[in-house]
Amino acid sequence: MASSVGNVADSTEPTKRMLSFQGLAELAHREYQAGDFEAAERHCMQLWRQEPDNTGVLLLLSSIHFQCRRLDRSAHFSTLAIKQNPLLAEAYSNLGNVYKERGQLQEAIEHYRHALRLKPDFIDGYINLAAALVAAGDMEGAVQAYVSALQYNPDLYCVRSDLGNLLKALGRLEEAKVGV
Known part of the structure; x- marks a missing residue:
């Protein structure tokens, strides 16, 4: 009987981790929406360490860095998201935003058009x-x-x-x- 209780406890651990991940992701998104980019970045970095391949986290990190005018970091996270999912239109659009901000309009336009072909x-x-x-x-x-x-x-x-x-x-x- 003790072993079955142990198994139940073991099986709930990933659920707890997932709930805490989801809760933290929602918090980071709310902080981003409220303009608290420092807190949003801090929480996103925690999420990224847990799930480095999560494209939602990568996109949010890209957006946070863009809002803070850290264009190289924004481009980095957009590129990581594209590597994870080459069909992710939002990542190409985020990268287009970086190019536009840098005055590289042709590259920006190409990325936006690619995003629109995908979505x-x-x-x-x-x-x-x-x-x-x-x-x-x-x-x-x-x-x-x-x-x-x-x-x-x-x-x-x-x-x-x-x-x-x-x-x-x-x-x-x-x-x-x-x-x-």
Whole structure:
């Protein structure tokens, strides 16, 4: 009888570890959302030590470092996430953000487009692509990126507003009225 109790205790240990991992991951995400990047990073590093291949943790670390303008670290964690899952659109988009911030617009655009090929309904990818295309001077490409985002979710006020402003800047006032 004692051995079966021991087995039950042994079988609950991974469950406890998983619950603590999940709880810590949720805490780190809340801290990130609240702008407490130092605490979020500290908790993410604990998670990363437990599960170095967890792409969710890698993406959050990439985002934390990006917000803190530690672009090399952000790129590092995005690259690790891509190595774990080459089909992870969010990691390519995060890497695109790093390139855009560095002024490497062509590389940023390529990464955003790759992310969108992997996940065609990735709204943030279209928004990021549009911003990079505007920065690169490709206004028509940016219009198309915004239109694509709205095809997936026509209720996005910020995208609709950005599209309207871009169309106004291009002198396409009638389209801007319809687009907004």
